[in-house]
Amino acid sequence: MVSIISLGGSIVAPDTPDVPFIQRFSALVREYLAEKEDRRIILIVGGGGPARAYQQAYRDISGKTHSEEQDWIGIMATRLNAQLIRGVFADLCPDPVVTDPTAVREMTGRVLVAAGWKPGFSTDTDAVYLAEQFGADRVINLSNIAKVYTDDPRTNPEAEPLDRISWEEFRRMIGDEWTPGRNVPFDPVATKKAAELGLRVICAAGRDIENLARLLRGERFEGTLIGE
Ligand SMILES: Nc1ncnc2c1ncn2[C@@H]1O[C@H](COP(=O)(O)OP(=O)(O)OP(=O)(O)O)[C@@H](O)[C@H]1O
Numbered sequence: 665m666v667s668i669i670s671l672g673g674s675i676v677a678p679d680t681p682d683v684p685f686i687q688r689f690s691a692l693v694r695e696y697l698a699e700k701e702d703r704r705i706i707l708i709v710g711g712g713g714p715a716r717a718y719q720q721a722y723r724d725i726s727g728k729t730h731s732e733e734q735d736w737i738g739i740m741a742t743r744l745n746a747q748l749i750r751g752v753f754a755d756l757c758p759d760p761v762v763t764d765p766t767a768v769r770e771m772t773g774r775v776l777v778a779a780g781w782k783p784g785f786s787t788d789t790d791a792v793y794l795a796e797q798f799g800a801d802r803v804i805n806l807s808n809i810a811k812v813y814t815d816d817p818r819t820n821p822e823a824e825p826l827d828r829i830s831w832e833e834f835r836r837m838i839g840d841e842w843t844p845g846r847n848v849p850f851d852p853v854a855t856k857k858a859a860e861l862g863l864r865v866i867c868a869a870g871r872d873i874e875n876l877a878r879l880l881r882g883e884r885f886e887g888t889l890i891g892e
């Protein structure tokens with residue numbers, strides 16, 4: 665059984681790497697894998713603070729908002745974070761960091777680590793491609809929010825947390841437009857593809873390690889289920 669986890673950059677490296685979090689996350693993954701031999705995990709790592717800071721620097725210095733240029737900057741941040749995570753799991757992850765999710769169908773170890781691929785979307789989309797490649801029916805999307813809300817809770821204090829939402833409703837809420845570095849629970853391109861594939865996406869707080877342990881083990885957890 666393979667679990668696909670989109671590991672948000674906002675929790676791996678909000679500014680710089682969150683060492684205590686990565687240590688706790690590594691301990692949980694190791695404990696979970698040790699419980700059953702057939703368990704495997706694919707981690708798709710986001711760009712976090714460095715991606716946003718470098719994209720901002722590009723905009724400030726050049727005065728331009730060229731989308732592809734910003735995306736490549738973000739991709740490089742995801743690759744830096746992913747290389748760190750692969751290093752942490754080196755004993756379980758002999759394969760190199762995946763940078764094209766459509767070109768991989770097998771993993772050698774118990775853990776596989778992936779990063780950004782090409783411009784036009786975020787690592788959420790790469791996670792959906794990997795779910796398709798490995799025949800998984802769900803993606804666990806870990807970020808700095810415990811649930812999807814009716815609106816961005818950082819800007820709208822009236823926003824309400826949701827336990828479930830359909831792909832149609834979710835698409836209506838976030839729209840179809842891709843913007844480099846955009847902060848959304850799941851990006852619009854990933855949303856379209858996940859809906860087409862009939863995937864389920866579970867959004868949960870990445871830093872809540874006990875909750876994540878329950879989620880991985882199929883127990884009651886706090887989060888939002890996107891999908892039917
Ligand atoms: N409807 C919504 N419900 C919940 N959060 C939302 C919503 N709309 C926008 N957001 C924002 O999305 C953010 C989470 O996305 P963000 O891209 O920061 O996380 P990430 O995927 O962990 O990080 P990264 O993109 O660096 O990998 C939240 O902090 C919140 O401000």
Ligand SMILES: O=c1ccn([C@@H]2O[C@H](COP(=O)(O)O)[C@@H](O)[C@H]2O)c(=O)[nH]1
Pocket residue numbers: 672673709710711712715734735736737738739740742779780781782783784785786787788790843844845846
């Ligand atoms: O396949 C990809 C992955 C990422 N990007 C760019 O990088 C940033 C950071 O990725 P997050 O997943 O949001 O952390 C993203 O906003 C894109 O600008 C990309 O172009 N292609």
